[in-house]
Amino acid sequence: xxxxxxxxxxxxxxxxxxxxxxxxxxxxxxxxxxxxxxxxxxxxxxxxxxxxxxxxxxxxxxxxxxxxxxxxxxxxxxxxxxxxxxxxxxxxxxxxxxxxxxxxxxxxxxxxxxxxxxxxxxxxxxxxxxxxxxxxxxxxxxxxxxxxxxxxxxxxxxxxxxxxxxxxxxxxxxxxxxxxxxxxxxxxxxxxxxxxxxxxxxxxxxxxxxxxxxxxxxxxxxxxxxxxxxxxxxxxxxxxxxxxxxxxxxxxxxxxxxxxxxxxxxxxxxxxxx
Amino acid sequence: xxxxxxxxxxxxxxxxxxxxxxxxxxxxxxxxxxxxxxxxxxxxxxxxxxxxxxxxxxxxxxxxxxxxxxxxxxxxxxxxxxxxxxxxxxxxxxxxxxxxxxxxxxxxxxxxxxxxxxxxxxxxxxxxxxxxxxxxxxxxxxxxxxxxxxxxxxxxxxxxxxxxxxxxxxxxxxxxxxxxxxxxxxxxxxxxxxxxxxxxxxxxxxxxxxxxxxxxxxxxxxxxxxxxxxxxxxxxxxxxxxxxxxxxxxxxxxxxxxxxxxxxxxxxxxxxxxxxxxxxxxxxxxx
Numbered sequence: 001x002x003x004x005x006x007x008x009x010x011x012x013x014x015x016x017x018x019x020x021x022x023x024x025x026x027x028x029x030x031x032x033x034x035x036x037x038x039x040x041x042x043x044x045x046x047x048x049x050x051x052x053x054x055x056x057x058x059x060x061x062x063x064x065x066x067x068x069x070x071x072x073x074x075x076x077x078x079x080x081x082x083x084x085x086x087x088x089x090x091x092x093x094x095x096x097x098x099x100x101x102x103x104x105x106x107x108x109x110x111x112x113x114x115x116x117x118x119x120x121x122x123x124x125x126x127x128x129x130x131x132x133x134x135x136x137x138x139x140x141x142x143x144x145x146x147x148x149x150x151x152x153x154x155x156x157x158x159x160x161x162x163x164x165x166x167x168x169x170x171x172x173x174x175x176x177x178x179x180x181x182x183x184x185x186x187x188x189x190x191x192x193x194x195x196x197x198x199x200x201x202x203x204x205x206x207x208x209x210x211x212x213x214x215x216x217x218x219x220x221x222x223x224x225x226x227x228x229x230x231x232x233x234x235x236x237x238x239x240x241x242x243x244x245x246x247x248x249x250x251x252x253x254x255x256x257x258x259x260x261x262x263x264x265x266x267x268x269x270x271x272x273x274x
Numbered sequence: 275x276x277x278x279x280x281x282x283x284x285x286x287x288x289x290x291x292x293x294x295x296x297x298x299x300x301x302x303x304x305x306x307x308x309x310x311x312x313x314x315x316x317x318x319x320x321x322x323x324x325x326x327x328x329x330x331x332x333x334x335x336x337x338x339x340x341x342x343x344x345x346x347x348x349x350x351x352x353x354x355x356x357x358x359x360x361x362x363x364x365x366x367x368x369x370x371x372x373x374x375x376x377x378x379x380x381x382x383x384x385x386x387x388x389x390x391x392x393x394x395x396x397x398x399x400x401x402x403x404x405x406x407x408x409x410x411x412x413x414x415x416x417x418x419x420x421x422x423x424x425x426x427x428x429x430x431x432x433x434x435x436x437x438x439x440x441x442x443x444x445x446x447x448x449x450x451x452x453x454x455x456x457x458x459x460x461x462x463x464x465x466x467x468x469x470x471x472x473x474x475x476x477x478x479x480x481x482x483x484x485x486x487x488x489x490x491x492x493x494x495x496x497x498x499x500x501x502x503x504x505x506x507x508x509x510x511x512x513x514x515x516x517x518x519x520x521x522x523x524x525x526x527x528x529x530x531x532x533x534x535x536x537x538x539x540x541x542x543x544x545x546x547x548x549x550x551x552x553x554x555x556x557x558x559x560x561x
Contacts, residue, residue: 052345171516
């Protein structure tokens, strides 16, 4: 009995001693662990999604890989969704968020947004050409499909008084659009452009409006990493991706329509470097 | 006279007129039972959806069947997680439920009252609501004597599913014990068995076979409830299907893929249901 007790106590003491060595600095922690844990999307093609073997792939996954290579550590990817990514970061379940996160003031209170931003998207709708929409105001009281919890929902609802029918994911919303349950689908313009370019069943659809509400996307880190070696390293890395044209190259690799934001950033940083 | 002759003639061929026993099975109206045919019908529905999809699909695209085949390993991975969650939940729920059920038949009034309250509370609360509570109230990791014990979301989901399982099993235990005739308790008492001995040596062994069919039923219900955890952000078959659909970005796959997942659940739960029925028949109380 006492032998057992002693064993249990020893095990506990070892665990306590081990945990005591936990490090506050993210960079040191990553190096010690030998891997960086990145929160990414698993349902946002082509930024982060699954290939048939279940592996995560996409432009943001490439960014995470490049980051891990720079730090010379292994990479662990954790799928996140909009509602849990900042929580995971602050609970230290992940070291960094690269998950199509829009940069806004409200979120800046919770996490530190890495500047420069790495992408910029906007809001638009995809609708049947037959619907003949010309202006955002045409959407008043029309049934429009959307995605639950998207940041632009509120704005579109308030400005254009649409009748929003929110779905869990893109396939459900698209199915509803094609079945005629709604006349349009409000989503991010990069996805709409990519989908329309595929043709086929999308021939009869269009993106009728000017893209609105441009919002920049940012990598997120914890507040204590705002000026830490880790945070500064990530900032430098993003600037480098812009300057060297890495992002433009990978944008093309993943079939995303050339973004004016990336071209602009590339130009600006190239000139500044000279 | 003619009857006698007939009798003789029948007897001549070596057969005697026999009154066949009254067959209860044939007399009773045919009951609706789960039969293999129902499984075939479900499979036929899947094939139908796939074929309709194939006809509608643009010719340039890979066929639906090829796409489903391509994603099968990944989908099965997700489904395996459903089974894992159901296994762990039923184990935790059964152990806790057994304790609670015995508490409900305790001689001590406070224990009985507490057990009854807990059972009724969790038995009558919606499963999804309990899941939400567990996901958001239980911390992400525990700090115990300076050691951080991580508490991943799927374990929280398992606890959330175990609670209603516990309450339902508690009722199964209470019902089984009460279904044993009082005479057995009295007989045991007259043979100088203590209450505990009567319970453990006489009553509970008989209860086990009575509890088995409802317990298996509960397991099948639990397994079919596991996709609920996808709503609280735990990855399983439902999440996997969503991710596949997002990766394929083809709306014609929506219905075939969800039907595919449904068939996987059916294939898993159907033998359990059949086995439960046969056990019920075997253990049916004969009066």
